[in-house]
Amino acid sequence: MRRLRSSKFRPFIRETTLDVKDLICPVFVDETISEPFEINSMPGYFRHPLETVADEASSILELGIPAVILFGIPEKKDETGSHACGDDDVVQKAVRAIKQQVGDDLIVMTDLCLCEYTSHGHCGIVNEKQEILNDPTLEILAKTAVSHTRAGADIVAPSGMMDGMVGAIRRALDDNDFKDIPIMSYAAKYCSAFYGPFREAAGSGYAFGDRASYQMDPGNADEALREVALDIEEGADIIMVKPALPYLDIIYRVKKKFKMPTAAYHVSGEYAMIKAAAQNGWLDERGVVYESLISIKRAGADMILTYFAKDMARELNSE
Numbered sequence: 416m417r418r419l420r421s422s423k424f425r426p427f428i429r430e431t432t433l434d435v436k437d438l439i440c441p442v443f444v445d446e447t448i449s450e451p452f453e454i455n456s457m458p459g460y461f462r463h464p465l466e467t468v469a470d471e472a473s474s475i476l477e478l479g480i481p482a483v484i485l486f487g488i489p490e491k492k493d494e495t496g497s498h499a500c501g502d503d504d505v506v507q508k509a510v511r512a513i514k515q516q517v518g519d520d521l522i523v524m525t526d527l528c529l530c531e532y533t534s535h536g537h538c539g540i541v542n543e544k545q546e547i548l549n550d551p552t553l554e555i556l557a558k559t560a561v562s563h564t565r566a567g568a569d570i571v572a573p574s575g576m577m578d579g580m581v582g583a584i585r586r587a588l589d590d591n592d593f594k595d596i597p598i599m600s601y602a603a604k605y606c607s608a609f610y611g612p613f614r615e616a617a618g619s620g621y622a623f624g625d626r627a628s629y630q631m632d633p634g635n636a637d638e639a640l641r642e643v644a645l646d647i648e649e650g651a652d653i654i655m656v657k658p659a660l661p662y663l664d665i666i667y668r669v670k671k672k673f674k675m676p677t678a679a680y681h682v683s684g685e686y687a688m689i690k691a692a693a694q695n696g697w698l699d700e701r702g703v704v705y706e707s708l709i710s711i712k713r714a715g716a717d718m719i720l721t722y723f724a725k726d727m728a729r730e731l732n733s734e
């Protein structure tokens with residue numbers, strides 16, 4: 416076996432490769448700031464104001480990264496997340512700014528959920544008993560999807576794990592003449608402690624309870640396949656598994672069974688772990704990032720949402 420392990424042959428026989436085109440870069444756009452703001456638990460990662468979000472998008476495209484996914488932090492939150500779906504809300508404004516400055520070469524995806532917009536921080540609207548109301552939430556998600564698309568979004572990405580969300584959004588897009596807009600569904604999204612830093616990044620910590628009534632139990636794998644099957648049936652074009660590294664078996668099974676374009680979200684906690692260890696001199700950041708992302712690809716992901724997208728792109732471009 417060692418005959419082909421020399422530096423001459425190694426790249427030649429490599430089975431899985433990582434490409435800049437595999438990367439999707441998350442971008443936080445914050446209506447309440449006027450300068451980029453570094454996220455405490457995600458060293459080196461920033462929230463961007465509306466004024467400079469298009470510059471950030473353009474620097475991402477210059478690195479050859481094909482897509483961004485936008486997360487909005489609104490000025491005002493309320494019980495029903497009503498500032499998610501207006502044409503002049505934060506994500507809609509950001510999409511228009513990016514499209515105007517960067518043009519159509521960059522794929523602009525929008526994360527579609529209510530948790531950044533509700534005062535209680537849950538992904539759906541809640542009643543007085545603090546229960547999440549599934550179907551009334553679907554109406555708001557559908558309306559939000561249409562407004563994102565009207566602003567110029569290329570792909571909408573519902574992440575709230577409400578039952579029937581993909582179908583509701585597909586119908587709304589079709590009814591509004593957006594038949595060509597694909598849906599990337601967060602199909603198998605686990606109830607994970609790895610999202611901790613994201614909640615600071617997106618200002619979406621929750622006021623009560625947890626998200627276990629709608630996100631998946633980490634102990635379940637067959638259930639992930641049922642979730643993904645339902646989303647495909649409802650019209651999902653790309654399916655996602657989230658988080659990535661602790662769920663490589665899920666990525667593998669989903670890809671093997673459905674053979675759909677499959678995305679994996681290398682989440683904020685996965686980023687923070689590597690950063691913290693690297694800052695302490697305990698791990699080699701470059702090596703660990705490459706190995707993490709290539710293993711996600713090897714498991715079956717076609718595309719990876721990662722906070723290391725820009726760093727990895729720089730690395731790959733310099734090879």
Ligand SMILES: [Zn+2]
Pocket residue numbers: 528529530531537538574575
């Ligand atoms: Zn959410």
